[in-house]
Amino acid sequence: MPAVQETIDxxxxxxxxxxxxxxxxxxEMEKSPKGLSEDVIRFISAKKGEPEWMLQWRLDAYxxxxxxxxxxxxxxxxxxxxxxxxxxxxAPKNNPAPKSLDEVDPEIxxxxxxxxxPLREQEILAxxxxxxxxxxxxxxxxxxxxxxxxxxxxxxxxxxxxxxxAIREYPDLVKQYLGTVVPVTDNFFATLNSxxxxxxxxxxxxxxxxxxxxxxTYFRIxxxxxxxxxxTLIIADKGSYVSYLEGCTAPKRDENQLHAAVVExxxxxxxxxxxSTVQNWYPGDAQGKGGIYNFVTKRGDCRGKNSVITWxxxxxxxxxxxxxxxxxLRGDNSRGEFYSxxxxxxxxxxxxxxxxxxxxxxxxxRIISKGIAAGRSENTYRGLVSAHRKATGARNxxxxxxxxxxxxxxxxxxxxxxxxxxxxxxxxxxxxxxxxEDQMFYCQQRGLSDEEATxxxxxxxxxxxxxxxxxxxAVEAQKLISISLEGSVx
Amino acid sequence: xxxxxxxxxxxxxxxxxNGLNLTVNNxxxxxxxxxxxxxxxxxxxxxxxxxxxxxxxxxxxLDGENILEMGPDERAAAGVFLAFQYPLEIPGxxxxxxxxxxxxxxxxxxxxxxxxxxxxxxRVNAAAAQLEIPKDMLKRALNVGFSGGxxxxxxxxxxxxxxxxxxxxxxxxxxxxxxxxxxxxxxxNALRSPDRSFLVITHYQRLLNHIVPDTVHVMxxxxxxxxxxxxxxxxxxxxxxxxxRESEAA
Numbered sequence: 001m002p003a004v005q006e007t008i009d010x011x012x013x014x015x016x017x018x019x020x021x022x023x024x025x026x027x028e029m030e031k032s033p034k035g036l037s038e039d040v041i042r043f044i045s046a047k048k049g050e051p052e053w054m055l056q057w058r059l060d061a062y063x064x065x066x067x068x069x070x071x072x073x074x075x076x077x078x079x080x081x082x083x084x085x086x087x088x089x090x091a092p093k094n095n096p097a098p099k100s101l102d103e104v105d106p107e108i109x110x111x112x113x114x115x116x117x118p119l120r121e122q123e124i125l126a127x128x129x130x131x132x133x134x135x136x137x138x139x140x141x142x143x144x145x146x147x148x149x150x151x152x153x154x155x156x157x158x159x160x161x162x163x164x165x166a167i168r169e170y171p172d173l174v175k176q177y178l179g180t181v182v183p184v185t186d187n188f189f190a191t192l193n194s195x196x197x198x199x200x201x202x203x204x205x206x207x208x209x210x211x212x213x214x215x216x217t218y219f220r221i222x223x224x225x226x227x228x229x230x231x232t233l234i235i236a237d238k239g240s241y242v243s244y245l246e247g248c249t250a251p252k253r254d255e256n257q258l259h260a261a262v263v264e265x266x267x268x269x270x271x272x273x274x275x276s277t278v279q280n281w282y283p284g285d286a287q288g289k290g291g292i293y294n295f296v297t298k299r300g301d302c303r304g305k306n307s308v309i310t311w312x313x314x315x316x317x318x319x320x321x322x323x324x325x326x327x328x329l330r331g332d333n334s335r336g337e338f339y340s341x342x343x344x345x346x347x348x349x350x351x352x353x354x355x356x357x358x359x360x361x362x363x364x365x366r367i368i369s370k371g372i373a374a375g376r377s378e379n380t381y382r383g384l385v386s387a388h389r390k391a392t393g394a395r396n397x398x399x400x401x402x403x404x405x406x407x408x409x410x411x412x413x414x415x416x417x418x419x420x421x422x423x424x425x426x427x428x429x430x431x432x433x434x435x436x437e438d439q440m441f442y443c444q445q446r447g448l449s450d451e452e453a454t455x456x457x458x459x460x461x462x463x464x465x466x467x468x469x470x471x472x473x474a475v476e477a478q479k480l481i482s483i484s485l486e487g488s489v490x
Numbered sequence: 491x492x493x494x495x496x497x498x499x500x501x502x503x504x505x506x507x508n509g510l511n512l513t514v515n516n517x518x519x520x521x522x523x524x525x526x527x528x529x530x531x532x533x534x535x536x537x538x539x540x541x542x543x544x545x546x547x548x549x550x551x552l553d554g555e556n557i558l559e560m561g562p563d564e565r566a567a568a569g570v571f572l573a574f575q576y577p578l579e580i581p582g583x584x585x586x587x588x589x590x591x592x593x594x595x596x597x598x599x600x601x602x603x604x605x606x607x608x609x610x611x612x613r614v615n616a617a618a619a620q621l622e623i624p625k626d627m628l629k630r631a632l633n634v635g636f637s638g639g640x641x642x643x644x645x646x647x648x649x650x651x652x653x654x655x656x657x658x659x660x661x662x663x664x665x666x667x668x669x670x671x672x673x674x675x676x677x678x679n680a681l682r683s684p685d686r687s688f689l690v691i692t693h694y695q696r697l698l699n700h701i702v703p704d705t706v707h708v709m710x711x712x713x714x715x716x717x718x719x720x721x722x723x724x725x726x727x728x729x730x731x732x733x734x735r736e737s738e739a740a
Contacts, residue, residue, distance in 0.1 A: 437541070442578040444562040445538050445571075446592035446648060447599060456591055460582025460631065 030091050031226070035084035038062065041195055044089045048164045048198075051171060061184045061194035068188045074351035075380045075412060076320050078256070078293065086258060088196045090226045135160055137201045137217040139230060149213065156212050158242075159204040163231055166202035173204055177235055181264035181301045181328070189260040189322075190297040193229045197262065200230035205240040205271075214470060216245040221281070221292070227258040234264070236271035238304065243274040245473055256284075256319060261296045269304030269331065274312070276469055277325075278477055281317035283484075286375075288347030291319025298325035299355075302334035302363075310337040311354065312468045314477040316484040319348060324382065326355035329363035329394075336365040339468040341477070343484045344377030344409070353383035353414075358394035358424065367398040370462045373409035374485055380412040387424035394424040402432040403461050405454070405485070455482045491516050492537075492656050492687065497548035499529075499536050499712075506532040508712035509548070514656070514705075517684040521698055521723060522691045524709035525731040530691045531575065533709070534660045537689075538572040539565045552656060567599035571654030573645040575661040580632040585644065588632045589614060593651055617650045621677045639670030646677040657681070658689045663697040675700030695727035710734045 032043045041062055045055040070081070135149035137160065153160050159170065167174050184194045201217045221228045236242050259281060265273050275298075284291025294317075300309035311325035327336025338354035356365035365385065373379035379402065387394040402411035413430045435457050443453035459466075459478060466474045492514045499507040506529045514520045524530050536543050537550060539562035549556045557565050580588060594604045605613070618628060621643045633641050642662055649657050659678065663671055678688070678701050690701055698706075698720065706722040707714045708731075715734055716722070 436578075439578050439580065441538075441540050441562060442574065443580070443592075445566055445574075446588075446652065447563050447566040447596035448591060449563050449595065452591065452595055456583055456588070457580060460580055463582040 031087045032089035034087055036062075036086070036088060036196065040088055044196060044198060047089065047091070048167070050164075050167055053171075053175065054167055057179070057184070058195050061191050062196075064185055065188070065191040065195055068191055070188050074322050074382070075378060075414075076322060076349040076351050078320055078349075081256075081258060081293070083192075087226045088229065089198055135213050135215050137162065137215075139199050139201075139217060139219045153212070153215075157206040157209050158211050159202065160215050161202055163200045163202040163233060164198075166233075170202075170204070173235070174202070174233070177264070177266055178233055179264075181266060181299050182262050182297050187297060189295040190262050193231060193260050193262040193297070196227075197229045197231035200232040200261070201234075201244075202232075203234040203242060203244065205236045205242045207238040207240060207268075209237075209240045211240070211242040214243050214245055216247070218247045221257060221259065227260065229259075230261045232261070232263040233266075234273060234275070235266045236268065236273045236307075238268045239270045240268075241272045243470065244276070245470065246275070246277045247280070256291060256293050258293045259296070259318075261298075263296070263298040263325075265298075265300035265309055267300065267302050267304060267307035267309050267331075267334075270306045271304060272308040272310075273300065274310045275300070275325070276473055277311075277313040277315075278473060278480065279313065279315045279317050279321070280480060282319075283317050283346060283348050284319040286346050288319065291348075292317065294318035294321045294323060296321075296323040298323065299328065300326065300336070301328045302331050302336060302360075303328075305331040305333055305360070307331050307334045308337070309335075310339070310468070312339040312465065313341070313352075314465075314469070314480065315340070315342040315350065315352060316480050318350075321348075321350045321352050323352045324354055326357065326384075327365060328357045328359065329365060329391075330359045331363075332360040333362045334360055335363065337468075338365075338367045338369070338383075339465040340369045340381075341372070341462045341465045341481065342370070342379055342381075343372045343374075343481055344379045345375040345484055346377060347375070348377040350378070351380045351382055353381045355384040356386070356396055357384075358387040358391040358396070360391060362393040363391060364395045365397075367396070367400070368464055369398075369400045370465055371400070371402040371411050372405065372458060372461065372481075372485070373402065373411045374405035376408045378410045378412070380414060382414045382416075384416040384418070385426050385428075386416075386418040387421045387426075389420040391421050392423050394419075394421060394426075396424075396426045398426070398428045398430075400428075400430040401461065402430075403458065404432065404434045451482075454485060458482075458485060491551075491553055492689075493551040494537075495549050495551070497533075497536070497550065498546040499532060500544050500546060501532070501542055506543075506712050507536070510709075510713055512707065512714055514687045514689055516655075516687055517682075518705060519682065519688045519690060519701065519703045521703035521706045521720075522689060522709050522714075523693065523706060523723060523726055525734070526693075528709045529712040530709055531660055532712075534572055534658045534689070534691055537565075537656075537658060538562055538570055563595070564599065566652070566654070567596045569655035571649050571652055571657045573642070573649055573657065573659045573662050575664060577633050577636075577641045577645055579634045581634050583632050585628045585630060585632045586614065589628075589648065589651060592648065596652060613651060614647075617647055620680060621647050621650075622673050623647060638665035639667065639673075642666060642670065642674050643677070646674055650677065650681055655686050656689070657686065658691065659701075660691050661693065662690075663692055663694065671697070671700060695723045698723045708734065 032040050041058050137147040182190050205211050267273050281292035302309050309327050315321055329336050336356050342350045342352050344350045369381050371379040371381055381400045385396045400413045404411055411432055415428055417426055440453050494512040497507050497510040522530055550558055590610055597604055623643055703720050706718055708716040
């Protein structure tokens with residue numbers, strides 16, 4: 001049987017349920033009443049002990065949201081979401097704000113252990129080279145359960161804490177920056193997030209400081225019928241540098257769950273932010289049952305001159321991904337980069353890409369996108385590159401490659417290019433290829449199995465992007481890509 | 491030892507091999523010559539296990555074991571190596587990475603332990619030096635942007651490293667200039683040993699001046715129609731394949 005035919009047959013049989021993070025944790029939860037109303041928002045705000053201005057901000061967002069329509073331009077289809085069937089807040093009971101790890105429910109700690117995420121600083125310190133340390137913020141459903149290395153970071157002047165804590169402790173900073181990159185009115189899902197966001201990370205790096213370690217947040221959706229609405233705000237002050245990693249997983253469930261996050265990055269003069277994501281939410285089963293709806297708004301503002309924002313994403317999970325990490329290149333000579341690997345298998349639908357909005361002079365951007373579609377999935381790259389009329393000397397280079405495995409999947413590239421300045425130079429390259437039977441045969445003739453051959457070819461395809469990830473993440477991502485494609489190959 | 495008995499093969503209802511018989515003993519270098527379309531490349535693909543071909547009858551025994559039921563990777567682990575006429579490109583995968591993956595896959599299939607990185611590098615460097623392969627080439631993506639000569643040298647390098655017992659060279663001389671032909675031939679000759687046999691497929695006598703065969707077989711219409719010693723190749727070079735075409739017409 002020809003290799004490709006076999007691949008297709010395998011895909012038919014595929015159980016996307018190779019998903020190894022699909023376990024559920026038994027902890028007693030406290031939830032808001034089901035559905036969305038002003039009362040629910042007040043409930044969330046009260047749970048977080050928020051000041052009045054924050055509550056007002058949420059209520060304004062909610063009012064606005066009620067007048068908005070869900071967007072339908074993406075190349076994804078799904079049953080209508082009933083926003084009143086969702087719980088907007090779920091937190092492990094009796095433990096809203098643990099003071100130390102000893103106060104955290106051991107079940108939750110075990111969850112993170114199973115996920116391979118170290119929360120105990122002692123253990124990290126014992127076994128790992130100092131320069132390899134990663135500070136972790138662990139978010140379980142609607143609350144942050146632990147943040148490591150807080151003290152050490154504080155010494156360097158870096159603030160890294162749950163955003164709910166930052167709202168109480170650093171209200172001025174939060175007030176100054178929250179919603180300035182993704183306005184409350186930005187889009188349906190961002191506005192919903194503004195009304196109901198529960199937790200997420202807050203990072204502030206003071207002027208001239210190079211953050212001494214990688215910062216990382218692990219998001220875990222556990223409770224059923226619960227949406228996760230995290231909000232992350234990262235500010236790199238003048239001349240500072242920070243690298244931030246984000247990972248996420250969820251149990252296997254038959255019903256779909258909504259994840260609508262907002263991430264805002266602000267880089268001031270000469271500052272640099274690297275934001276890396278390994279997105280591995282539960283993708284649903286082979287028939288497309290269950291899985292996370294991942295509707296996320298991520299945007300960075302290169303507000304200062306010579307600032308740099310780099311988005312790197314490895315997207316393997318979620319039933320639906322709707323995500324366009326973008327850069328507003330406001331400061332002169334600022335640079336935006338977007339490196340993406342999006343893998344889809346089974347019935348997954350991905351509509352992802354970026355927006356590079358050139359406003360300042362001599363701004364540059366670079367987009368490298370690698371889409372891999374297998375099974376009956378649909379994988380779309382959608383990207384906008386625009387130059388404002390004042391963006392003299394703007395430059396963009398875009399490269400979008402798609403790789404198809406089998407013949408029931410789809411890969412699509414939808415670039416939007418708008419230039420209002422005659423000096424702007426935009427380049428766009430795109431390719432679509434299939435793993436050929438001849439390539440497979442060649443590898444097999446050398447002794448590689450079907451799966452080893454596919455993994456090798458796919459790794460070659462995504463190499464340029466993997467190189468952008470911090471090393472530990474790159475190894476993890478490489479494994480994840482292989483696992484995601486298991487069973488998709490003949 | 492490789493024995494092919496009464497092999498009948500078709501692709502998309504077209505008969506390519508018609509009851510082919512062939513024996514290659516251990517340590518033997520057998521050449522197969524024949525006009526275009528006689529089924530030479532099909533024979534090499536069928537031995538290596540390419541899937542598009544339908545085997546209607548016959549068997550292929552490698553050291554007494556029928557390999558027709560094995561997948562191509564299992565045949566590779568059992569000792570079959572095919573140097574491709576047109577080696578495939580694997581973008582983004584450094585040649586070194588590919589070599590290591592292939593060597594370890596075969597070791598694993600045979601139940602042996604994987605190579606340590608220093609051992610692997612030592613072996614590659616030694617074999618690469620003999621084939622005049624520069625280190626830089628090993629870092630480049632496999633066969634991507636390689637010249638014809640570089641691709642063929644890379645095939646022989648893999649052949650040397652994988653230590654296969656039955657090696658097929660499918661028109662390895664095509665696209666090679668004189669120097670590359672010499673390097674490749676020397677590489678192959680260095681691998682000749684009593685426990686390794688070769689099947690050298692070629693159109694031209696030229697290659698056989700460098701890799702001197704023990705036996706020469708003439709293939710026509712999917713069958714071996716004549717066998718002899720190395721002098722048979724010279725006879726073919728002088729007379730061409732016309733005799734065999736006429737015999738077919740008659």
